[in-house]
Amino acid sequence: MDKLIADLKEQIIAQLNLQHIKPEDIGDDQPLFVEGLGLDSIDALELIVLLQQQYNIKLNNADDGPKVFRSVKTMAEYITQHQATGK
Amino acid sequence: MRLDISAWCTIANNRIQKNGGELFRDDASIPVTDFLVNAYKSFQLDYPKFYKMDGLSKLGWLAAEVLLKLENITERYSQGDIALVLSNRNSSLDTDIRYFETTKSMASPAxxxxxxxxxxxxxxxxxHGFKGENALFVFEKFESAFLSRYVQNLVEANDCKACVCGWVDLLANNYNATLFLIEKSNTEKMGEFSPENIQNIYESTNG
Known part of the structure; x- marks a missing residue:
């Protein structure tokens, strides 16, 4: 899980052009939106693209978005769960 | 009605000037997007959204930032009285091409x-909180006569009291930003806002 979280931080920075942020600046549980990293709705779409490109995971239910993209840790948990079940 | 150039800024050939003075220069071999980020960092600006912008927006945003620094324009005019009139040759083609490339695998929302x-x-x-008139024109080349006449008309029709106008163009590594801050004749700092003067300033950036 730690490796996955570290990879995700690097991928989020690259995908979202957050060049002013270093991976260590992003807390595992830090909210990604609003008061946390301050991501916006376009970033949310880029995170969906990231999941699909890097992990071949499609977010089929948009209502899952806020829960899945709450933090890097919740993203990692979702990926792990998805890969384990193969869904 | 006489209008004057209160300030001007140019970004071209990996060099940034304001009112004729050089503020930043980078090696000519550095790609434009790296050059703009280097300049942003050098000026110690703090606007994280800058990194997410495409090349054209980075170029125009940075030029406006340099142009308007210390001009206190939003203190001297209400937000609705400041117009923005830009022009360029390549529209958003630089990003259109990049976006089209991503559609071959997965289209990028950003x-x-x-x-x-x-x-x-x-x-x-x-x-900058501008809420006045704004327009962008796509021309084959920098049209100083049109730009001058258009801004003059805006002011005379009382559609604005000040205007940021000029040229912001970028395609691959070819780019040029030449912006002017135009006000009624109360400063005369940088000369009259005439087609000849703005054409000369624009052409000086290619020297």
Whole structure:
């Protein structure tokens, strides 16, 4: 899980052009939106693209978005769960 | 009615000037997007959204930032009285091409939102709080006579009291930003806002 979280931080920075942020600046549980990293709705779409490109995971239910993209840790948990079940 | 150039800024050939003075220069071999980020860092600006912008918006945003620094324009005019009139040759083609490339695998939402040339104006307006008239024209070349006449008409029709106008163009590594801050004749700092004067300033950036 730690490796996955570290990879995700690097991928989020690259995908979202957050060049002013270093991976260590992003807390595992830090909210990604609003008061946390301050991501916006376009970033949310880029995170969906990231999941699909890097992990071949499609977010089929948009209502899952806020829960899945709450933090890097919740993203990692979702990926792990998805890969384990193969869904 | 006489209008004057209160300030001007040019970004070309990896060099940034304001009112004729050089503020930043980078090696000519550095790609434009790296050059703009280097300049942003050198000026110690703090606007994280800058990194997410496409090349055209980075160029226009940075030029406006340099142009308007210390001009206190939003203190001297209400937000609705400041117009923004830009022009360029290549529209948003640089980003259109990049976006088209991503559609071959997975379309990038972050690129898609920059596939209009007037997005750069939105970025500048958001940064400075401008709510006045705005327009962007696509021309084959810098049209000093048109720009001068258009801004003159805006002021004479009382549609604005000050105007940021000029040229912001970028395609691959070819780029040029030449912006002017135009006000009624109360400063005369940088000369009259005439087609000849703005043409000379624009051409000086290519020297």
């Amino acid at each position: 690129l898609f939102v920059y596939t209009l040339p007037n997005i750069v104006m939105g970025e500048i307006c958001i940064r």
